[in-house]
Amino acid sequence: MKKVELIDVSKSYDRQKDVISNINVTIEPGEFFVLVGPSGCGKSTMLRMIAGLEEITGGTLKIGEKTANRLPPSKRDLSMVFQNYALYPHLTVEENITFGLDVKKVPKADRKKRALDTAEMLGLTDYLKRKPRELSGGQRQRVALARAIVSEAPICLMDEPLSNLDAKLRAHMRSEIRRIQKRLGITMIYVTHDQVEAMTMGDRIMILHSGKIQQIGSPIEIYNHPANPFVATFIGSPPMNLAAADVRKEASLLVLANGTEIVMPKGSLDEIAEERVTLGIRPEFLMPPVTGEGLPVFDAEVTNVEVLGHETVFSFVAGEGEWTAKWNGQWQIQPGDRIPIAVDTGSACLFSLEDGRLIRKAADRQRTVTKEGAAL
Amino acid sequence: MTMSLPKKLIFYTLLTISAIVLFFPIVYAFLISFMTGPELMQGKFLPESFHLDNYIKVFDRLPLLNYLLNSFIVSAGVMLGQLAVCSLAAYAFVFIPFKGRDFVFFLFISTMMIPWEATMIPNFFIIQNLNWLNTYQGLTLPFFALAFGTFLLRQHFKTIPKELHEAAQVAGLGPFAFFRRVVLPVSKTSLVTLGAYGFLTTWNMYLWPLLVTTNDSVRTVQIGLKQLQSQEVATDWGVVMAGVIVVIIPTLLLLFLGQKQLQKGLTQGALK
Numbered sequence: 145m146k147k148v149e150l151i152d153v154s155k156s157y158d159r160q161k162d163v164i165s166n167i168n169v170t171i172e173p174g175e176f177f178v179l180v181g182p183s184g185c186g187k188s189t190m191l192r193m194i195a196g197l198e199e200i201t202g203g204t205l206k207i208g209e210k211t212a213n214r215l216p217p218s219k220r221d222l223s224m225v226f227q228n229y230a231l232y233p234h235l236t237v238e239e240n241i242t243f244g245l246d247v248k249k250v251p252k253a254d255r256k257k258r259a260l261d262t263a264e265m266l267g268l269t270d271y272l273k274r275k276p277r278e279l280s281g282g283q284r285q286r287v288a289l290a291r292a293i294v295s296e297a298p299i300c301l302m303d304e305p306l307s308n309l310d311a312k313l314r315a316h317m318r319s320e321i322r323r324i325q326k327r328l329g330i331t332m333i334y335v336t337h338d339q340v341e342a343m344t345m346g347d348r349i350m351i352l353h354s355g356k357i358q359q360i361g362s363p364i365e366i367y368n369h370p371a372n373p374f375v376a377t378f379i380g381s382p383p384m385n386l387a388a389a390d391v392r393k394e395a396s397l398l399v400l401a402n403g404t405e406i407v408m409p410k411g412s413l414d415e416i417a418e419e420r421v422t423l424g425i426r427p428e429f430l431m432p433p434v435t436g437e438g439l440p441v442f443d444a445e446v447t448n449v450e451v452l453g454h455e456t457v458f459s460f461v462a463g464e465g466e467w468t469a470k471w472n473g474q475w476q477i478q479p480g481d482r483i484p485i486a487v488d489t490g491s492a493c494l495f496s497l498e499d500g501r502l503i504r505k506a507a508d509r510q511r512t513v514t515k516e517g518a519a520l
Numbered sequence: 521m522t523m524s525l526p527k528k529l530i531f532y533t534l535l536t537i538s539a540i541v542l543f544f545p546i547v548y549a550f551l552i553s554f555m556t557g558p559e560l561m562q563g564k565f566l567p568e569s570f571h572l573d574n575y576i577k578v579f580d581r582l583p584l585l586n587y588l589l590n591s592f593i594v595s596a597g598v599m600l601g602q603l604a605v606c607s608l609a610a611y612a613f614v615f616i617p618f619k620g621r622d623f624v625f626f627l628f629i630s631t632m633m634i635p636w637e638a639t640m641i642p643n644f645f646i647i648q649n650l651n652w653l654n655t656y657q658g659l660t661l662p663f664f665a666l667a668f669g670t671f672l673l674r675q676h677f678k679t680i681p682k683e684l685h686e687a688a689q690v691a692g693l694g695p696f697a698f699f700r701r702v703v704l705p706v707s708k709t710s711l712v713t714l715g716a717y718g719f720l721t722t723w724n725m726y727l728w729p730l731l732v733t734t735n736d737s738v739r740t741v742q743i744g745l746k747q748l749q750s751q752e753v754a755t756d757w758g759v760v761m762a763g764v765i766v767v768i769i770p771t772l773l774l775l776f777l778g779q780k781q782l783q784k785g786l787t788q789g790a791l792k
Contacts, residue, residue, distance in 0.1 A: 197686050218692030230683035234705040244691035295691075 145173035145329055146208040146221065146298045148194060153203035155189055155355075164190055164355040167203070173298075174329045176322065178346035180336055182378070186355040187335045191301050194333060196220050207299065222299040223292035227307060229284050231276040237287050238263070238272040244295045262294040265324070282313045293324065300325075302334045306341065318345055339379050343367070351375050368509060369493070372500035376424045376493065382470065385430070387463030388497060389423040391416055398423055400463035407440035408489050416503060422495040427457070429488040430469035439486040446481045460485070546768070553761040560757055574762035578748070581759065583736060584766065587744035591723055592770070594740055597660040598722040599715050606669035606714065607707075611699050613670070614677040615685060625674070632667045637727070644731055658732045659740070663722065669714045676710040677703060716778035723771060741767050 153167040164186040171177045179187040192198040194205065196217035205212050212220055223244075231240050238259055245255045263269050266286045276284055285305060292300050305321075306314045322345050325332045336342055342349050343363045351358040351366065351374075358378075359371040370376035370384070377383040389398040389406070393413050398406045398421075406423070433441045444460040444467075456475040459466045460483075469485060477483060494504035523531065552560060553574050554567040578584060613625050643662050652658030680703065688698045704711065726742050733739045745763045749755050 195686075195690060197689065217686075217689045222690070224687065224690045226683040226687060228681060228683055230681060230687040232684065232702060232706075234702075234708075247692045247697070 145331055147171060147173045147206075148299060148331065148333065149204075149206040150194075151204040151206070153190075153193065153200060153205060155186070155193060155198070156201050159201070162202075162355060164193075167357060169350060169357070169360060171331060171333060173331055176325055176332045176334065176345060176347045178334045178336060178342045178349045179352060180339060180342040180349055180378075181352035181358075183337060184354075185352040187337075187352050188303055190352070191303055191333060191335045194220075195222060195224050195301050220299075221297050222301055223295045223297040224301040225288045225292045225303065225305045227304045229276075229288040229305075231284060231287055231291075233276055236273055236275055237268060237279070240276065240287055241290045241294050244291065248295075258294050258296075259290075262290045265293070266290050266320075281309055282317070285309060285317060289321065289324075293328065293330075297330075299331045299333070302332065304336055305334075306336070307338070314341075321345070339381070343379065351378060353378075364510065369502065369505050370424070371502050373422055373424065373495050374500070376495075380426060382427050382457060382468040384424045384426050384493075385462070385467035386422055386424050386495075387465065387467070388420060389463070390420055391418065402461065402463055404442050404444070404462060406442060406487055406489065406492075408492070412489075412504065416494065418496060418498075418503070420497050421503065422497055422500070424493040424495060425467075425487065425491065427468045427470040429491040430467065431486045431488060432471055432475070433484050433486040437486065439488060441484045441486045443482050443484050446477055446479055446483060448479055449477050451475070549761045549764050552758055553765050555758050557756060557758065574756075574758040575766070577756075577759045578763045578766065582744050582748065582763070584741070584744065584763065586736065587739060587741040588766075588770070590738050591740040591742070591767075593656060594659045594729075594738075595719045595722040597656060598663045599718040601660060601664035602666050602669050602718040603711060603715055605664045606666055606673050607704065607711065608699075609665075609670045610673035610677050611703060613674050614680075615698075615703075616695070629667055629671055632671075640727070640731070647732055653732050654734055654737050656738055659729060659738060660722075662728070663718075666718070669718065672714055673707065673710055676707045680706055712778060716774060719774060720771060 148171040150167045150169050153164065154162045155164040156162045167190065179190060181187045189198055193200050194207075196212070196215060200213050207215075207220055207222075232243060235243065241259045241262060242255045245258065250258075259272075260269070263272055266289060268283070268286055268290060271279060271283060271287075276287065279287065285308070288305065292302075302321075306317055309317060318341060321334075324330075334341075334345060346363055348360060349363055349366055350360045353374050359366055359375045361369075366375060366379055370379065373384075373386055377386065387400050389400050391397075391413055392399060393416070396408050396410055396413055398408055398413075400406070400423075431439070433439070444462055446458050446460045447466060449456065449458040451474055453474065454472070456471045456473065456477065457468060458471075458475075458477055459468045461467075490507040491509065492504075493502060493506050495501065496503050548565075551565065551567055554570050555564065556573070559567060609628075613621060647653060647658045647662070650658075652661075684702060684706075685698065688702055693701065724742065725740070726746075729740045729743050730746075733743060745760065745767065748760050748763060
């Protein structure tokens with residue numbers, strides 16, 4: 145198992161404008177590292193730079209302890225799964241799996257055994273003699289996976305491998321890939337634009353936006369303490385609600401553009417130097433008011449309601465835009481209603497309005513299960 | 521497709537008429553090849569009896585088997601040469617990035633606009649100075665580089681997903697191994713098409729073999745047939761046509777075989 149280190153890595157196609165810049169990250173051996181970001185943020189380019197399919201124009205890439213900037217892809221000790229699987233259409237499943245071993249001159253008996261073992265692990269034993277076009281999408285995906293695993297390379301790169309599958313199969317393959325990665329202890333670098341995949345699979349996540357790192361951290365850390373408004377709205381569904389607010393320190397108040405006042409816990413605004421900030425709060429922390437809980441409550445006009453059975457998601461007017469709230473259970477709310485909404489202000493994040501920096505962290509939300517039951 | 525009956529009727533009548541018009545010369549040649557001289561002079565359409573006299577005569581008068589063998593060697597040689605040269609050139613144009621690649625490609629393609637006859641004289645001098653008159657290489661080599669073939673294969677190679685190339689790179693396949701083990705097998709259909717095209721055009725070639733062959737040693741069958749016509753004062757057309765039919769057979773065979781291969785290749789991807 146090897147680590148991958150990127151030091152000041154940048155990429156430009158025209159030698160003037162960097163499409164990727166200032167990438168500094170160390171991916172630990174055996175780690176499941178997810179690169180996530182919206183389309184065109186440079187995540188695939190970064191993966192291809194690690195693979196050696198794209199030239200690195202600045203900085204250093206280290207694989208293991210060796211500098212790998214100039215190594216050809218085959219010398220980097222890695223395997224790769226492509227978005228469209230890139231199976232050889234003229235070869236059978238078995239030949240596809242052993243293709244790389246064949247090139248590396250692995251003895252024939254050994255090759256056969258490794259192919260069979262891998263095929264069994266992925267449930268492909270019955271399809272070994274078929275051609276790729278005779279397989280379903282999910283099976284093709286597994287062949288591509290088998291081809292990466294069979295090489296026993298210490299590093300595996302995946303470029304949106306699940307994006308062509310339907311929702312159910314995707315959920316299944318998600319856990320399967322995770323299971324195999326843990327079992328073999330491969331260092332995995334996984335590119336996706338799907339934040340659910342990133343949250344559920346990654347040991348650590350890197351969020352990229354227009355070629356720059358936004359935040360690196362464990363999924364929960366990123367969810368609870370997003371480093372800036374971009375991360376806050378990118379991770380989580382529905383996204384975090386954001387609005388510009390005036391700070392009234394003496395009254396410990398935040399005032400939104402439409403005059404809505406939110407009372408913050410006493411003293412929580414003392415250290416804030418700015419007059420105006422961006423308030424961020426996740427939809428699940430906008431709750432139905434409960435008497436005696438002591439949370440600040442404000443009234444708002446509902447604009448849209450979606451009842452999903454186990455939860456009700458509705459939007460309402462707040463500040464200059466709309467906010468979304470997520471309430472457990474089924475609620476009888478009609479668009480146009482004015483309803484009271486309680487805010488768990490302890491869970492609110494504040495961002496600087498100028499540079500988007502996080503200036504007030506939300507309280508930790510993790511719970512543990514004890515013998516007596518769930519404790520808050 | 522469903523068609524109303526009158527429409528169908530018109531359609532098939534037209535098709536039949538065009539088929540007859542198109543095929544008439546060959547059918548007539550086939551019939552003449554069984555006729556005797558007097559029969560032919562009377563302008564008959566059907567021979568009185570089907571006998572093989574003319575065929576025996578043509579093999580008697582000419583070293584026809586020898587010519588056929590020469591034609592076969594030359595056609596096969598050109599076919600293989602074209603496949604090798606065109607596929608390698610197309611590979612470079614698709615998979616190897618270099619400065620001015622597109623410009624070089626269009627320059628190469630533009631040679632399609634220069635008729636072959638225009639380059640005949642310089643080609644002839646080259647072959648003559650190399651002392652390659654009356655040799656197989658003189659007959660085949662000038663045709664190896666084919667702009668059309670390179671274009672055809674390039675178009676097919678371009679449909680190969682670039683991920684396949686990248687996957688091969690990650691697996692450690694060198695450029696030539698990728699060419700041989702992935703690109704060629706995947707492009708079988710186009711290679712068969714180009715091969716059939718190359719073989720047939722060379723088989724039917726007349727002018728170039730006429731120029732570079734001065735004796736029977738490597739003379740091809742098309743030139744051989746021409747000799748039948750001029751050898752005697754009155755040409756025995758029955759014998760000539762017998763020769764023509766013999767020459768057509770390999771072409772037809774290849775067409776049938778190639779067509780089957782082609783259809784197989786073309787439908788392979790379409791049906792899951």
